[in-house]
Amino acid sequence: MTVSKCINLAGSVLLLCLCGATDAQAAPESASAISLRAKYAELTSKLTSNQFKRPLVLESSETPDTLKGDIYALVDHPFTEVSTVLNGPSRWCDVLILHLNTKYCRAANSDAGTTLNVSVGKKDDQQLDAAYRVNFLYRQGTSAPTYFDTRLDAKKGPLGTSNYRIMLEAVEVPGNKTFLHLTYSYTFGFTSKIxxxxxxxxxxxxxxxxxxxxKQADGQPDYIGGMRGVVERNTMRYYLAIDSYLDAPAAAQVDTRLQGWFAATEEYPLQLHEVERSDYLAMKRHEIERQKTAQ
Structure with missing residues (x-):
């Protein structure tokens, strides 16, 4: 091979490499990813030091007809792992069933798309026909190398509630970790308010x-109650379900994540303690077994 041909070949290889690098750099992050990354920077100090003793920030709001809770959290899992584990309607049923009040969850396809048929009810064992059915439309949104989001939307809920939304978005952050943002919200009417x-x-x-x-007179925190307290407790329960599932996502790890969810809720007994461990585990094992066959 002549010198000139070698030079030409080397130039072609270099051009291909440069073009590849240009293409890889040509896809900027979405506005949602940039916004979530900015939120992470804003909350850095709160994630480091807070009442939860974990990297987590909870915010809530109440309007005359809407309740909303937001949790921002840093999880010790790589983004690629998080985006894979939390991708798919059946996986979301595995997450939702950990919640104390979720009695059943099954994914189904319809003309509208993929629906999660969820039954919600009491904190103890309950027949499915006595629970409320809430049908969430599953939407897999943006899925990019460093960002994803997923939404569950339900038009109607129990006792006159409506417009339910569970939204999760995540972005890759330094240290091989992932920053999550969970939103849980719904609208309530006169019947549900009463x-x-x-x-x-x-x-x-x-x-x-x-x-x-x-502070109260004895120096203890004066925590909010009422309807904002309700949405904060449920938002936390959903987040802890996501976190427990991330730690044990395999099919054979059902008992591990049940144990993990209950242990995590017991870190905040004032807000989240409802039943004893043995009662929760027995109830959930029964519910998980039941949803394999129930329609």
């Missing part, structure tokens, strides 16, 4: 959330 007020004035009268309005 039902909730009745609950909060009776069996739920001592229930509180995680946001503090200051």
């Amino acid at each position: 039902a909730m007020q009745a609950y909060l004035s009776t069996v739920g009268s001592d229930k509180v959330g995680f946001t503090s309005n200051g």
Whole structure:
């Protein structure tokens, strides 16, 4: 081979490499990814030091007809692992069933798309025909090398509630970790508001959330109650279900994630303790077995 041909060949190889590098760099991050990464930078100090003793920040809001909870958390899992593990409707059923009030979850295909048929009910064992059915439309949104988002939307819920949304987005951050943002929200009407007020004035009268309005006379935090307290508790339960599933996603690890979810909720007994470990495990094992065959 002549010198000139070698030079030409080397030039071609270099051009291909440069073109490849240019193509790889030509796809900028989406606005959502940039926004979530900026949120991570904003919350760095709160993620490091907070009441939860884990890298987590919880925010909530209440309007005349809507409740919303947001959790931002740093998880010790690579982004590629998180995006794979939390991709797919059946995996989301494995997540949702960990929640105390989820009695059943099954994915099904319809003309509208993939639906998660979810039954929600009491904190103890319950027949499915006595639970409420909520049909979530599963939407896999953006899926990029460093960002993804997934949404579950339901038009109708129990007792006059509506417009349910569970949204999760995640972005890759330094240290081979992943920054998550979970949103849980719904709209309530007159019937659901009356039902909730009745609950909060009776069996739920001592229930509180995680946001503090200051200190009580004895120096203890004055945690919010009411409907914001309700949405904060449920948002945390859903987040801990996601976190427990990430730690044990294999089919053979069902018991590990059940144990993990319960242990995590018991870190916040004032807000989240409802049943004893043995009762929770027995109930969930039964529910998971039941949803394999029930329609």
